[in-house]
Amino acid sequence: MADEHARKWDRCLADTAVKTVTGLGVGIVVSFIAFKRRAWPLSFGSGLGLGMGYSNCQHDLRSPYLIHGRMVKDQ
Amino acid sequence: QQCRHYTAGEGSSASKVVVAGLLTVSGGIGGTVLYSSSLEDYWGCLGLCLCVCVFSLEECNECHEHKEATAVHPAPTEPMKERPVEEVAARLAQQEQEEQDISASSLEDSLASSAKATLQAIGAQEAALQAIMQHTDKLKEAMEAEVLPEEKSNQWKDLEAALADRTTALNDARAALSKANESLDSLRSVIDESKGLKISSVRPLVLAAEENLHNMVVDLDKMVMKVKLRLQSITLKVTSGKLSTDDLNALIAHAHRRIDQLNRELAEQKVREKIHIDAALEQQKLEDQKALDSAVNTALQHVKEEARLDQERKLAELREVMEAEMRTQLRRQAAAHTDHVQDVLKVQEHELKAEAEQVLSSKMLEQETRYRQLTQEQLDNFTLDMNTAYARLKGVEEAIDSHVVAEDEARKAHQLWLSVEALSYSLKTAEADVPTVPLENAAQAVRDSCRDNDFALALASALPEKSLQRGVYSEASLRARFNSLRSLARRVALIDESRNSLYQYFLSYLQAALLFEKRQEAPPSQLSSEDLDPFKLLSYASYCLEHGDLELAAKLVNQLRGEARRVVEDWLIEARLTLETRQVVNLLSAYANAVGLGTTQAP
Numbered sequence: 246m247a248d249e250h251a252r253k254w255d256r257c258l259a260d261t262a263v264k265t266v267t268g269l270g271v272g273i274v275v276s277f278i279a280f281k282r283r284a285w286p287l288s289f290g291s292g293l294g295l296g297m298g299y300s301n302c303q304h305d306l307r308s309p310y311l312i313h314g315r316m317v318k319d320q
Numbered sequence: 321q322q323c324r325h326y327t328a329g330e331g332s333s334a335s336k337v338v339v340a341g342l343l344t345v346s347g348g349i350g351g352t353v354l355y356s357s358s359l360e361d362y363w364g365c366l367g368l369c370l371c372v373c374v375f376s377l378e379e380c381n382e383c384h385e386h387k388e389a390t391a392v393h394p395a396p397t398e399p400m401k402e403r404p405v406e407e408v409a410a411r412l413a414q415q416e417q418e419e420q421d422i423s424a425s426s427l428e429d430s431l432a433s434s435a436k437a438t439l440q441a442i443g444a445q446e447a448a449l450q451a452i453m454q455h456t457d458k459l460k461e462a463m464e465a466e467v468l469p470e471e472k473s474n475q476w477k478d479l480e481a482a483l484a485d486r487t488t489a490l491n492d493a494r495a496a497l498s499k500a501n502e503s504l505d506s507l508r509s510v511i512d513e514s515k516g517l518k519i520s521s522v523r524p525l526v527l528a529a530e531e532n533l534h535n536m537v538v539d540l541d542k543m544v545m546k547v548k549l550r551l552q553s554i555t556l557k558v559t560s561g562k563l564s565t566d567d568l569n570a571l572i573a574h575a576h577r578r579i580d581q582l583n584r585e586l587a588e589q590k591v592r593e594k595i596h597i598d599a600a601l602e603q604q605k606l607e608d609q610k611a612l613d614s615a616v617n618t619a620l621q622h623v624k625e626e627a628r629l630d631q632e633r634k635l636a637e638l639r640e641v642m643e644a645e646m647r648t649q650l651r652r653q654a655a656a657h658t659d660h661v662q663d664v665l666k667v668q669e670h671e672l673k674a675e676a677e678q679v680l681s682s683k684m685l686e687q688e689t690r691y692r693q694l695t696q697e698q699l700d701n702f703t704l705d706m707n708t709a710y711a712r713l714k715g716v717e718e719a720i721d722s723h724v725v726a727e728d729e730a731r732k733a734h735q736l737w738l739s740v741e742a743l744s745y746s747l748k749t750a751e752a753d754v755p756t757v758p759l760e761n762a763a764q765a766v767r768d769s770c771r772d773n774d775f776a777l778a779l780a781s782a783l784p785e786k787s788l789q790r791g792v793y794s795e796a797s798l799r800a801r802f803n804s805l806r807s808l809a810r811r812v813a814l815i816d817e818s819r820n821s822l823y824q825y826f827l828s829y830l831q832a833a834l835l836f837e838k839r840q841e842a843p844p845s846q847l848s849s850e851d852l853d854p855f856k857l858l859s860y861a862s863y864c865l866e867h868g869d870l871e872l873a874a875k876l877v878n879q880l881r882g883e884a885r886r887v888v889e890d891w892l893i894e895a896r897l898t899l900e901t902r903q904v905v906n907l908l909s910a911y912a913n914a915v916g917l918g919t920t921q922a923p
Contacts, residue, residue: 250886306825307820309886
């Protein structure tokens with residue numbers, strides 16, 4: 246289980262990094278395409294990516310504590 | 321003269337038998353006498369009769385005995401009543417027989433001897449007579465024969481020899497006569513003796529003997545007289561015949577000589593004659609008288625004897641009759657007696673038989689009971705022995721079985737112990753970070769070795785599945801892992817259900833970096849609420865681990881909550897597994913030890 250934790254962290258970091266870079270990339274692209282090489286889509290994209298990664302990471306780390314409910318229909 | 325048979329009596333069979341015996345005896349002894357001489361009928365007859373008489377006497381006795389014997393032994397098939405009478409008669413007869421035998425034998429002997437002597441005497445007399453005749457013939461021959469003087473002298477010599485013979489024969493006759501008289505006297509004495517014994521059956525014998533004696537005496541006397549007559553008559557014989565001249569001369573010479581001699585002798589004789597005649601006359605007178613007397617005496621004796629014999633005979637007859645009468649009476653009495661005795665004996669026999677039967681039955685009963693008792697005793701003893709033997713056998717069998725069972729138990733216990741030891745040894749095969757070998761085999765061995773032991777079986781089956789399949793980690797590895805885990809748990813100490821954002825993660829990391837606790841701290845005996853701090857718990861657990869108390873460490877670690885808990889969950893499971901396995905193995909080992917100790921017997 247400890248390994249899980251470490252793995253999680255690895256995944257998480259990797260994922261965050263990828264997202265960030267991907268966001269950055271997308272931002273760059275967007276900035277190039279739509280926004281006339283402004284800086285703000287880069288940070289926006291990297292921020293977006295970072296946030297997604299962070300959220301993912303948190304979700305992943307939180308996942309054991311999440312309770313999954315189910316709707317039981319009265320029949 | 322005819323032959324005179326000596327008969328003892330008229331009519332009685334015994335006397336006839338006596339006669340026959342005597343006849344036989346006489347015949348036997350006189351046979352040779354008869355043959356040796358050319359006898360005139362009278363002498364031969366006499367001798368024969370005497371011999372026959374003697375033999376018949378002996379035979380008579382035998383006959384008598386035989387008769388008595390045959391009278392005594394009746395047929396055995398006669399009825400019982402006759403028997404005693406006959407036996408009594410037999411006994412009487414036997415007694416008589418014996419006495420009779422004695423006297424009869426003596427009588428017989430004396431009679432025989434006297435008969436012999438008489439016969440001898442008669443023979444001698446006869447021989448004398450013969451000699452006399454011979455002499456006479458010779459003399460006649462000598463006187464009348466015309467022969468030579470030598471032969472004459474021979475003849476005279478022969479004559480002298482004949483004369484000598486005659487004299488010797490006469491002497492012999494005299495001697496024999498004296499002997500005969502002696503024997504007759506002895507016979508008389510024996511007869512008197514026998515008479516004195518007064519035995520009835522001997523009487524006829526006695527009578528016969530007496531009569532024989534009498535007859536013998538008579539004959540002897542007659543013989544003697546005959547001889548005397550003969551002697552006297554010899555001198556009266558006259559010879560005549562023709563002779564030759566020489567012979568006549570010789571004869572004349574001889575005659576002259578003889579005449580001279582005779583004249584001389586005559587003269588002498590004349591002288592003596594007178595004397596002699598007187599003497600002779602006297603003597604003759606005396607002799608006549610003597611002869612007369614003797615004749616009278618003998619005649620008288622004979623008559624007396626005859627009368628006495630008659631009387632005796634009559635007496636004997638009468639006695640016989642009386643005897644017969646008495647015998648019949650006695651027989652009757654004996655019969656009556658035997659009847660009575662028989663009855664009494666029968667009664668006695670019955671009584672005795674009944675008594676004996678009773679005694680026998682009682683004894684038999686006693687013996688039976690004793691025998692039964694003994695057999696019962698024997699049987700009881702045997703049964704007892706058998707029972708004891710059987711019980712012992714059973715005991716022995718049980719002991720053996722229990723031994724076998726105990727040995728079996730011991731063996732099983734040993735096997736169990738061995739398998740448990742193997743199991744516990746296999747626990748030690750865990751190296752660092754590598755679990756032990758799967759405990760399946762060892763557990764299987766343990767299960768095999770305790771198939772009928774429920775407790776052990778339960779224990780063996782209580783081994784956790786994971787350990788069987790995968791094996792367990794050693795304490796050392798757990799300890800090692802814990803150290804690494806500890807840092808991780810420290811880092812996530814703040815995270816739990818409520819705090820699980822990344823920020824909290826960051827904070828918990830920060831806390832872990834900044835918080836310092838004792839590396840190892842001895843746990844208290846009771847945990848309070850502030851001891852539930854993860855850092856503290858971890859340090860307690862570390863201490864416990866360092867001191868080898870995995871259980872307490874596990875317990876302490878179990879108190880972690882939240883993410884730390886999740887992080888050490890693995891380790892906890894492993895620790896639990898190891899603990900469980902170890903516990904089971906320890907239990908099994910203890911059990912095996914206990915069982916082994918229990919079954920092992922001290923030598």
